[in-house]
Amino acid sequence: MISAGNDIVALKAVDIQRTQSPAFYSKFINPQEFALYHPNEIALVNFVWLLWSAKESAYKYLKRISPELIFAPAKLVVQQLNIPRPSKVAENTGYYQGKLSAGSTTLSFLSTMSHEYIATIIDQGDVHWKVREIEASDYESQSKAVRDFLLDDLKMPDITVGKHPSGYPVLIKDGKELDIAVSFAHHDRYISYCYQIPK
Amino acid sequence: MDRKEILVELKKVLTPYTENKEMLEGINEQTDLIKDLKINSANLVDIIIDAEAQYNIEIDFDAAEKMYNVGNCIDVIAEKINKPA
Numbered sequence: 001m002i003s004a005g006n007d008i009v010a011l012k013a014v015d016i017q018r019t020q021s022p023a024f025y026s027k028f029i030n031p032q033e034f035a036l037y038h039p040n041e042i043a044l045v046n047f048v049w050l051l052w053s054a055k056e057s058a059y060k061y062l063k064r065i066s067p068e069l070i071f072a073p074a075k076l077v078v079q080q081l082n083i084p085r086p087s088k089v090a091e092n093t094g095y096y097q098g099k100l101s102a103g104s105t106t107l108s109f110l111s112t113m114s115h116e117y118i119a120t121i122i123d124q125g126d127v128h129w130k131v132r133e134i135e136a137s138d139y140e141s142q143s144k145a146v147r148d149f150l151l152d153d154l155k156m157p158d159i160t161v162g163k164h165p166s167g168y169p170v171l172i173k174d175g176k177e178l179d180i181a182v183s184f185a186h187h188d189r190y191i192s193y194c195y196q197i198p199k
Numbered sequence: 200m201d202r203k204e205i206l207v208e209l210k211k212v213l214t215p216y217t218e219n220k221e222m223l224e225g226i227n228e229q230t231d232l233i234k235d236l237k238i239n240s241a242n243l244v245d246i247i248i249d250a251e252a253q254y255n256i257e258i259d260f261d262a263a264e265k266m267y268n269v270g271n272c273i274d275v276i277a278e279k280i281n282k283p284a
Binding site: 024 | 260
């Protein structure tokens with residue numbers, strides 16, 4: 001079964017001071033994961049939200065496969081994190097890559113980071129993804145904008161976005177669910193989608 | 200503190216994180232924080248930290264995972280409040 005999972009964190013919308021408090025990040029980052037943090041490579045705030053977005057992406061990915069799954073970020077454990085070279089970070093062209101385990105399942109993730117946001121996808125198979133800034137930050141605007149963003153890019157006629165009873169998004173044509181796994185994310189003024197079409 | 204009193208205080212904790220103030224006013228134990236109140240998942244840890252401060256409790260890893268709807272939040276908070284020191 002194909003799946004898709006992504007997340008986006010708008011860095012201007014998070015509480016920087018709170019993020020850096022062990023009382024905050026220790027709720028979902030265990031000591032083994034915190035050992036992956038190297039201050040000369042990545043700011044603590046970015047590290048914390050990078051791990052969060054990897055876990056959130058993994059949850060969305062796995063929820064499609066196991067609909068009964070409950071979001072438990074502490075049970076999704078980041079095992080490996082590769083930081084791009086500093087020159088790539090400066091150009092915003094480098095990807096942060098890593099591996100994360102959920103029980104016996106291991107997933108790869110891929111993140112891109114700017115001063116404005118951290119966007120992550122689960123990098124399993126041929127995943128297409130994009131990020132966009134929007135004008136409004138209210139929930140309804142975010143939700144509509146990210147759906148329109150995907151549908152515009154897919155360029156497939158008469159497709160609508162529906163919701164599976166478990167809560168994940170599905171693409172529908174002529175009343176039937178398409179075999180395309182999609183995932184949406186939005187936070188503040190940033191939206192992102194990813195999708196995967198079976199080969 | 201009974202469940203009704205915890206619910207009243209919990210509304211105050213949730214207020215900064217939802218745009219849906221009307222729904223917040225009418226929440227019940229089945230209300231889902233993300234699906235119903237449209238709370239961004241990035242704020243779930245904020246809610247746990249704020250709840251810790253509001254009730255003077257500590258919510259650990261395992262308990263935090265259960266806090267996805269209002270009833271579960273009340274369960275966790277009630278258990279921590281009533282835990283003997």
